[in-house]
Structures are given as C-alpha cells and as structure tokens.
Amino acid sequence: MSMIAAFYGGKSILITGATGFMGKVLMEKLFRTSPDLKVIYILVRTKAGQTTQQRVFQILNSKLFEKVKEVCPNVHEKIRAIYADLNQNDFAISKEDMQELLSCTNIIFHCAATVRFDDPLRHAVQLNVTATQQLLLMASQMPKLEAFIHISTAFSNCNLKHIDEVIYPCPVEPKKIIDSMEWLDDAIIDEITPKLIGDRPNTYTYTKALGEMVVQQESGNLNIAIIRPSIVGATWQEPFPGWVDNLNGPSGLIIAAGKGFLRSIRATPMAVADLIPVDTVVNLTLAVGWYTAVHRPKSTLIYHCTSGNFNPCNWGKMGFQVLATFEKVPFERAFRRPNADFTTNTITSQYWNAVSHRAPAIIYDFYLRLTGRKPRMTKLMNRLLRTVSMLEYFVNRSWEWSTYNTEMLMSELSPEDQRVFNFDVRQLNWLEYIENYVLGVKKYLLKEDMAGIPEAKQHLRRLRNIHYLFNTALFLIAWRLLIARSQMARNVWFFIMRFDFFPSGSLQPRSKV
Numbered sequence: 001m002s003m004i005a006a007f008y009g010g011k012s013i014l015i016t017g018a019t020g021f022m023g024k025v026l027m028e029k030l031f032r033t034s035p036d037l038k039v040i041y042i043l044v045r046t047k048a049g050q051t052t053q054q055r056v057f058q059i060l061n062s063k064l065f066e067k068v069k070e071v072c073p074n075v076h077e078k079i080r081a082i083y084a085d086l087n088q089n090d091f092a093i094s095k096e097d098m099q100e101l102l103s104c105t106n107i108i109f110h111c112a113a114t115v116r117f118d119d120p121l122r123h124a125v126q127l128n129v130t131a132t133q134q135l136l137l138m139a140s141q142m143p144k145l146e147a148f149i150h151i152s153t154a155f156s157n158c159n160l161k162h163i164d165e166v167i168y169p170c171p172v173e174p175k176k177i178i179d180s181m182e183w184l185d186d187a188i189i190d191e192i193t194p195k196l197i198g199d200r201p202n203t204y205t206y207t208k209a210l211g212e213m214v215v216q217q218e219s220g221n222l223n224i225a226i227i228r229p230s231i232v233g234a235t236w237q238e239p240f241p242g243w244v245d246n247l248n249g250p251s252g253l254i255i256a257a258g259k260g261f262l263r264s265i266r267a268t269p270m271a272v273a274d275l276i277p278v279d280t281v282v283n284l285t286l287a288v289g290w291y292t293a294v295h296r297p298k299s300t301l302i303y304h305c306t307s308g309n310f311n312p313c314n315w316g317k318m319g320f321q322v323l324a325t326f327e328k329v330p331f332e333r334a335f336r337r338p339n340a341d342f343t344t345n346t347i348t349s350q351y352w353n354a355v356s357h358r359a360p361a362i363i364y365d366f367y368l369r370l371t372g373r374k375p376r377m378t379k380l381m382n383r384l385l386r387t388v389s390m391l392e393y394f395v396n397r398s399w400e401w402s403t404y405n406t407e408m409l410m411s412e413l414s415p416e417d418q419r420v421f422n423f424d425v426r427q428l429n430w431l432e433y434i435e436n437y438v439l440g441v442k443k444y445l446l447k448e449d450m451a452g453i454p455e456a457k458q459h460l461r462r463l464r465n466i467h468y469l470f471n472t473a474l475f476l477i478a479w480r481l482l483i484a485r486s487q488m489a490r491n492v493w494f495f496i497m498r499f500d501f502f503p504s505g506s507l508q509p510r511s512k513v
C-alpha cells in the first residue's frame with residue numbers, strides 16, 4: 001500500500017491554480033491515487049464567459065480525467081469550486097466559503113501564478129507576491145493545516161549559474177515592493193522595472209523570487225515547502241504519455257516548427273535543455289506534501305524538480321528528435337515543410353529571420369492580397385518572433401541545480417511509493433518522451449486526427465515541389481539577369497552549353513535518343 005496515497009485519504013485539500021496546466025494534473029493524480037480523499041477545494045475565477053461550475057465541468061469531462069472517473073465515480077461530489085480572484089482583497093471569497101476553507105483545510109498546494117514573461121510588474125507582483133502573502137495569512141488561520149506547498153520555479157534565480165536549495169534574497173524587500181505598487185503610477189513602475197529586475201530576464205522570474213522571500217518571511221509556525229520545477233513539459237507516463245494543454249515553454253515552438261513557421265532559432269545546441277514532465281513535478285509535489293506534513297522538517301525545505309543533473313539532454317538532441325518525429329507524424333496544413341535549425345550568432349539569426357521568416361510571410365501576404373483575402377502572416381510572424389526572442393534567454397544557457405533534498409526525499413519513500421509517485425527522471429528515455437510530446441501536441445493541442453497523416457504527408461510533398469519550383473524559377477531569373485549584364489557569365493554559360501549539347505571533341509549537336 002502506498003503511504004503517500006493513504007496519507008491523502010480523508011483529507012481536505014486546497015489547490016490554487018487548479019485550472020492551469022499543472023493544477024489539472026495534480027488534481028487528476030490526487031483523485032486517481034487517493035479516491036477516498038474528503039474534498040478538493042479549488043479557487044476558480046470566471047473566465048471567457050464561463051462560470052466556475054462550467055469550468056470545473058469542462059475539466060472533469062476532458063480526456064485527462066477519463067481514468068479518474070473509473071476509479072472515483074463520484075469525483076463531481078468531491079470537488080468544491082470556490083469563486084475566487086487572486087487579484088482581489090481576500091480573493092473576493094464569500095464569508096461562508098472563507099469560513100469553510102479556514103476551518104477544514106488540511107493541505108494547501110499553491111500553484112496559481114502568472115507565468116507570462118512580459119506581464120507588467122504591477123500585475124506580476126499582485127499575483128506572484130501579494131496573493132502568496134494573502135494565502136499565507138489565510139493559512140495561518142487554519143487550525144487543521146498540516147502542510148503548505150508553494151510552487152515556484154527553478155528559474156527564480158536564473159541570474160545565477162549554480163543554484164542551491166536555498167532562498168536567495170532580492171535587494172529590495174518584497175514588502176516594500178508590494179507597498180510601492182499601491183501608490184506608484186504605471187508610468188513610474190514601467191520606468192523602474194528594469195532596475196528592479198536587474199540581471200533577471202523578465203518580471204516573471206523576478207516576482208517568483210520575491211514570492212519565495214515572502215514565503216520565508218511569513219512562514220510563522222506553518223509547515224512549508226517550496227518546489228522549483230524547471231521547464232514543465234507534457235506528461236511522461238500518467239495518466240497517459242504526451243498530454244499537454246497549453247502553449248507555454250516548448251509546446252508553442254513545437255507547433256510553430258511543425259507548421260513550418262519557425263525555421264530557425266537562436267539556441268545553443270549543447271546547452272542543457274532542462275525539461276521536466278508535468279507528471280514528474282506532480283509526483284514530487286505530492287510526495288513533498290506528505291513528507292512535510294508527516295515529518296515536519298524544522299526549516300522550509302526547497303526541492304529542485306529538474307532533469308539536468310540526473311539525466312541531461314541538450315537542445316540539439318531534442319531539436320533533432322522533434323524534427324524526426326515531424327517526418328513520421330506531420331502536422332496538418334503546414335505553411336512550409338518543417339526544417340528548423342539552430343543558430344548561435346545574433347547576426348546569422350537576424351539574417352535567417354529576414355530570409356526564412358519575414359520574407360516568406362510578406363510573399364504569402366502579397367499572395368493573399370492578390371486573391372482578395374486579408375493578409376495575416378506578417379502579423380503572426382511578428383508575434384512568433386517576439387515570443388521566440390523571449391524564450392531565447394533560456395535556450396542559450398545552462399544551469400546547475402543542486403538536488404540534495406529531492407534525492408533525500410526519494411530515499412525516504414517506500415519501494416511502492418517510489419513506483420506510484422515516481423519522480424526519478426533517470427528512468428526517462430528522452431527520445432521516446434520527445435516523440436510522445438510531439439504526438440501529444442498534435443492530438444491534444446492541435447486536435448488533429450491521426451487518420452489525417454497520409455493527407456498531411458501529401459501536403460508536404462506538394463510544398464516540397466512548390467519549393468523546388470520556386471527555387472528553380474528564382475535561379476533562372478537571377479542567371480538570366482546576370483547573363484544580360486556580364487560577359488564572364490555569358491562565357492561560362494556557353495562553356496556549359498557546349499558540354500551539354502555537343503559530344504566531346506565534336507562540334508555537332510548530340511543526336512536525340
């Protein structure tokens with residue numbers, strides 16, 4: 001029997017960010033392995049015209065939850081969606097709901113965050129710092145609380161090369177930042193943002209670092225642990241391989257490359273690609289929840305959930321495998337044949353952006369205009385290049401994360417728990433994982449049918465022929481212009497023609513066979 005699964009039995013668990021990528025997988029695993037848990041409270045806001053209930057209904061009826069329904073048929077009754085907006089005071093939770101949360105919660109998993117790299121500082125501080133502070137305040141009023149698990153990111157200290165399982169202080173105290181957001185206007189905040197984030201690349205990593213400081217400072221008597229995952233990717237094994245439902249991290253770029261939009265990226269092939277499957281992160285998170293509640297470590301432990309030092313893989317190897325998978329399972333209606341490449345030099349990268357990205361987009365928009373349609377490719381390409389430029393920071397560097405706590409935890413688990421809550425990435429076969437990831441992107445993100453593969457291959461063959469035709473026409477035009485202008489080019493041309501049309505040593509034309 002799994003000790004961890006048994007631990008969550010009968011528990012009331014509060015999850016923030018349950019509608020997000022990681023939150024859904026966390027809920028799914030909890031219900032599947034501990035169907036006898038008492039209740040999962042989730043803080044949900046309304047979004048895109050959907051009520052909280054509709055959002056929950058949609059999640060529970062998705063493919064991800066198919067297995068859960070077999071193990072826990074009354075899952076609908078065990079999930080309690082509470083309307084909350086983490087941007088509001090007291091999260092805009094009603095008095096009754098707040099009372100229930102305060103009196104019943106046993107474990108908190110705090111996953112909610114804004115993961116956008118370009119969020120204005122005010123918004124990123126509100127969600128990643130102030131909301132964390134408020135949640136800790138709530139937690140301190142929960143008499144039955146056994147553990148508070150905060151999800152951070154391995155990149156919260158990406159300005160360092162070697163990162164230990166400790167909290168590194170930021171120069172300005174989070175409380176001062178929170179206060180200043182109240183009275184500074186947006187223009188001033190925008191002006192001071194680069195100074196505050198310093199050598200971090202964006203407001204996301206900076207505010208996640210501030211969030212960790214808040215956790216440390218406001219922990220009081222709470223039993224807290226922090227988990228720092230690296231780049232979270234599709235599921236490795238559970239509930240099935242390759243599940244992914246958002247465009248963050250590599251997923252969006254896999255689509256862009258597979259559809260033939262992304263042809264080149266400034267990345268270092270030998271840099272470590274510290275990807276970590278989402279189910280691995282969730283298994284570690286649940287194990288940490290159990291360990292923190294049961295063993296009550298004296299200080300806040302930080303767990304790095306990374307792959308680099310256990311089972312490193314580099315971007316070059318990953319890129320090759322992504323492209324190899326496109327050969328087997330191409331995406332439908334590609335713009336161009338997928339054939340992306342890495343460049344390491346900024347000037348070469350700008351050259352390829354002009355030649356391989358912007359020029360085809362302009363030509364295609366010209367074609368759309370000619371055929372009476374609205375041009376859209378240049379806009380789309382500009383957006384893609386902006387996204388790529390934001391991700392480039394992470395694909396041109398390698399980091400080392402120490403993993404003593406994660407290894408310690410692994411050794412504390414029973415063999416059964418190591419199997420059920422496996423977070424040992426040494427067992428991960430990257431080539432197989434990447435292939436499943438690309439397949440998952442096709443199936444679950446693009447919602448493409450496998451039956452469409454022959455047609456997709458046919459489409460790629462057509463694109464290849466158009467490509468050859470286009471290149472040949474371009475070459476002939478260039479050559480014709482050159483011959484018209486240069487005597488040397490004319491001489492070369494006649495020299496070639498002589499060899500082609502006249503047998504050697506003869507001036508007679510070659511007879512047709």
Ligand SMILES: CCCCCCCCCCCCCCCCCCCCCCCCCCCCCC(=O)SCCNC(=O)CCNC(=O)[C@H](O)C(C)(C)COP(=O)(O)OP(=O)(O)OC[C@H]1O[C@@H](n2cnc3c(N)ncnc32)[C@H](O)[C@@H]1OP(=O)(O)O
Binds near residue numbers: 115155253319322341
């Ligand atoms: C030796 C050998 C050499 C080998 C050579 C081999 C050749 C191989 C070539 C390989 C190429 C193969 C393909 C690629 C395979 C791997 C490539 C590696 C790239 C991996 C990069 C990973 C880096 C991740 C770093 C993560 C570090 C931190 C981790 C975390 O803690 S948090 C999670 C990460 N967070 C994010 O990823 C959020 C990023 N997103 C944003 O910040 C914003 O969305 C934005 C990018 C700034 C865009 O903002 P906008 O306001 O402009 O747009 P909006 O968000 O409204 O979206 C607009 C449309 O764009 C879509 N979209 C959103 N995000 C992405 C995305 N990440 N990628 C693509 N598209 C995205 C969005 O859906 C909207 O679409 P629409 O609705 O249709 O308009």
Ligand SMILES: NC(=O)C1=CN([C@@H]2O[C@H](COP(=O)(O)OP(=O)(O)OC[C@H]3O[C@@H](n4cnc5c(N)ncnc54)[C@H](OP(=O)(O)O)[C@@H]3O)[C@@H](O)[C@H]2O)C=CC1
Binds near residue numbers: 019110111113114233
């Ligand atoms: N994905 C990754 O690569 C990595 C993620 N992480 C961390 O993991 C955690 C989860 O990330 P992930 O699942 O990928 O992120 P998602 O963007 O998929 O999910 C974010 C969640 O936060 C919720 N949320 C955001 N704003 C509010 C708000 N105002 N009120 C209520 N809820 C809100 C979202 O709700 P809604 O659905 O309503 O928008 C959503 O459920 C985050 O803490 C992130 O920093 C760490 C490393 C890597």
